Amino acid sequence: MSDGNDGGSVLEADPPGEGGRVGDADPAVDVGAAADEVTVLESGTELERTIGLRGGLAIGIGTMVGAGIFVFPGLAAGQAGPAAALSFALGAVIALLVALPTSELATAMPKSGGAYYFISRGMGSAFGAVVGIGLWLGLVFASAFYLVGFAQYAIAVLTELGAASMVSDLPLVAVLGVGFGVVLTALSMFGTENATKLQNSIVSLLLGILLVFLVYGSLDTLGLFGRQTVPEEFMPYGTLSIFTTAALVFTSYLGFAQVATVAGEITKPGRNLPLAMVGSVVVVGVLYVVTILVSTGAFGSGRLATFGETAIVEVARSYLGFPGAVAILIAGLLATVSSANASILSSSRALYALSRDALVPPQLARINLRYGTPHVALALVGGPTVVLVAVGRTEVLAEVASFLHLVTYGLICVALIGLRRSNPAWYDPSFRVPGYPVVPVLGALASFSLVAFMQPLSQAVGVVVALAALVWYFVYARDVRLKGVSADA
Amino acid sequence: MRDAPDVRVLVPVAVLEGQVIPDQLIHLLSETTVVLLAYHEIPEQTAPEQAREQFEPKAREELDELVSVFESAGATVETRLVFTHDMDQTTERIATEAECDAVLLSNPAPTIDRVIVPIKEAINLETITKVAAAVGKRGDVELTLFHAVEDDGAVPDGEALLDEVANDLAVLGVNREHVSRVVVVAQNPLQALIEGADDHDVVVMGEEKPTLRGRLFGETSDRVAEQTVAPVLVVRRPLDPEPDDAGGTDDSE
Structure with a gap:
């Protein structure tokens, strides 16, 4: 059924500007013209856009909020003390510097695939392959990280119920994480209905719980209810720790670009894409900073660090007692699940985009005839994810995920600058980055330099993945030329 | 023609x-x-x-x-x-x-001899008449105009309404002999319609304004389609002047 037009195997180079129609970045793949509620392809076939602003925000926030609040506070405070709040703020600034260029590219190319699509069109197929494969595996690492977080919360629930001792001789994190990873992948494959609605309600519920907790916690920390905050030096581990911690916790901001992977399904893309991306970064950034301040105010960073991944539960207990702990435990389960689920889905979209351009075999994009879902791609996400859950350590999983994303984010900024300079005829974004070229230049520099502050192991794994992607490209897909891309001409 | x-x-x-x-x-x-x-x-x-x-x-x-x-x-x-x-x-x-003008909710229809057209004063009479005429001017179909009122006093008004529709249909080329009129007195108009539709094969009805009840229990037309198991031609209501939530029409921001 797939013909040359779909697979796009070997396409001749076609410099931009020559016969390139406006609004049609890549005629060889028939990506069509985007309108507010529909994409109309050249064949006349229409693809409905069904995700509104609220849905876009839910994807962004739902992906991000799992990590920063429910996994990192203890770890981050252990590394940087109360100054971890600055690490989170720094992460938010970097995320914003990237989110703005991503928004511009996404409004110019509101198609499935997100970052992969922009970079392959802006910088050519070699970079595209590295980014696409990096995005796939980056999301695999991220999903594994969220699942480990989920397992920690499940264990905390068992402990709360007094049941943990009965099963203490099992490697619980691995068992629960892998088990739930398999369940999530299976649910995706079976095309579970109303998953998006459920995700939206989960995110609303989460924000509700967090708002109550953080507002109460902030007021209490400020002494309104007579609480004595634990006195502590703001930067007990020095300035450098702020940066290394920022590199660690940057995983908490890996959600905004996921909005771009469903850019082809967002209504009114020119308006909703930038709002969803920038909005979700701002919302979670504020939540993270307040969470750290409230948490370190409750316990002091040294003690907080001993609570590990589920530190926030103890914080909630200290402010709101047992009901607070229960609410946060539930919120933690929901948040980590929603993050893992969103990441698994975007990762399969990244694989699809690669396969559409023939950078990976077309079988990867096959849709299951019975369930209507891309089962091969989902398996290629879920499989490696559960393997990583079984063997991985939280920090390394998080950092490798961040590494692969940061490389992508840096390249997004570079691609934006490249496209602005070459200005091909089809490039007509409806949102333009304010403060060009400062914002994308800073975004690229910040993304690449954050990588330098990671643990050597994470850097090594990240470099190996990127090199492997490059090797794959030269072995499998060297001949792929994407139409309308000057770098390939 | x-x-x-x-x-x-x-x-x-x-x-x-x-x-x-x-x-x-x-x-x-x-x-x-x-x-x-x-x-x-x-x-x-x-x-x-x-x-x-x-x-x-x-x-x-x-x-x-x-x-x-x-x-x-x-x-x-x-x-x-x-x-x-x-x-x-x-x-x-x-x-x-x-x-x-209308959307078809398809259902199995082994034979189509009789079409029921529920008429309410409030909704979109002109388009309903137009659609009913397009269906009814084929010689082999009988049209039943149906109107439900809440008490006996309202029956004459209902009959007048249906007469008016029947006249409009005749103008549009529907043979008067193929049009019959039914006014029923019922507390629950929807239930009355579903019963009235029982010996009909197709329903032609107006779309109602979206209501909270509609959101919770399904739009009236969907429920009719479900309960009568007959195809329903839902005649769309005239478009409201659209409130533009985006503020500006162009997505410049």
């Missing part, structure tokens, strides 16, 4: 799921312009582009076949092919874009 106003009917078909539009129904719509909406609803986990790549050729093939069936029955046919996560949104959008 006299010069009747063009009636445009949206016919959604789940094109890859083997949904069949009954021959009788195709026959019934032969005097109209049929906007065939071939759709494929895909799970949220799948990108519409991805489904389209795999299924477009097959969907086109099925659609072409349907077109030729409708055309050989005498209808004018326009087509749309849509891959979507949300069928309701797609139907609404296409119906508006293609300026359709």
Whole structure:
């Protein structure tokens, strides 16, 4: 059924500007013209856009909020003390510097695939392959990280119920994480209905719980209810720790670009894409900073660090007692699940985009005839994810995920600058980055330099993945030329 | 054939799921312009582009076949092919874009002899009459105009209303002998309609304003389609002047 037009195997180079129609970045793949509620392809076939602003925000926030609040506070405070709040703020600034260029590219190319699509069109197929494969595996690492977080919360629930001792001789994190990873992948494959609605309600519920907790916690920390905050030096581990911690916790901001992977399904893309991306970064950034301040105010960073991944539960207990702990435990389960689920889905979209351009075999994009879902791609996400859950350590999983994303984010900024300079005829974004070229230049520099502050192991794994992607490209897909891309001409 | 106003009917078909539009129904719509909406609803986990790549050729093939069936029955046919996560949104959008007067909710229809047309004063009488006329001017179909009132005192008004509609239908070329009128007194108009529709094969009814009740329990037309198991032609209400939530119409920000 797939013909040359779909697979796009070997396409001749076609410099931009020559016969390139406006609004049609890549005629060889028939990506069509985007309108507010529909994409109309050249064949006349229409693809409905069904995700509104609220849905876009839910994807962004739902992906991000799992990590920063429910996994990192203890770890981050252990590394940087109360100054971890600055690490989170720094992460938010970097995320914003990237989110703005991503928004511009996404409004110019509101198609499935997100970052992969922009970079392959802006910088050519070699970079595209590295980014696409990096995005796939980056999301695999991220999903594994969220699942480990989920397992920690499940264990905390068992402990709360007094049941943990009965099963203490099992490697619980691995068992629960892998088990739930398999369940999530299976649910995706079976095309579970109303998953998006459920995700939206989960995110609303989460924000509700967090708002109550953080507002109460902030007021209490400020002494309104007579609480004595634990006195502590703001930067007990020095300035450098702020940066290394920022590199660690940057995983908490890996959600905004996921909005771009469903850019082809967002209504009114020119308006909703930038709002969803920038909005979700701002919302979670504020939540993270307040969470750290409230948490370190409750316990002091040294003690907080001993609570590990589920530190926030103890914080909630200290402010709101047992009901607070229960609410946060539930919120933690929901948040980590929603993050893992969103990441698994975007990762399969990244694989699809690669396969559409023939950078990976077309079988990867096959849709299951019975369930209507891309089962091969989902398996290629879920499989490696559960393997990583079984063997991985939280920090390394998080950092490798961040590494692969940061490389992508840096390249997004570079691609934006490249496209602005070459200005091909089809490039007509409806949102333009304010403060060009400062914002994308800073975004690229910040993304690449954050990588330098990671643990050597994470850097090594990240470099190996990127090199492997490059090797794959030269072995499998060297001949792929994407139409309308000057770098390939 | 006299010069009747063009009636445009949206016919959604789940094109890859083997949904069949009954021959009788195709026959019934032969005097109209049929906007065939071939759709494929895909799970949220799948990108519409991805489904389209795999299924477009097959969907086109099925659609072409349907077109030729409708055309050989005498209808004018326009087509749309849509891959979507949300069928309701797609139907609404296409119906508006293609300026359709009515949307078909298909149900099995072994024979079509009698068509019931519930009339309410409030809703969209002109278009309902127009659609009913397009269906009823075929000689082999009987139209029943149906009106429910809450007490006996309102019966004369109801009869006057139906007379008016019957006259309009005659003007549009429907044989008076094929039009009958029923006014019933009932506390629950919807239940009365469902009972009245019992010995009819097709319902032609006006779309109501979306209400909270409609959101919770399904729109009236959907419930009629469900309970009567008959095809329903839902006549769209005139478009409200659209409140623009975006503020500006161009997405400059």
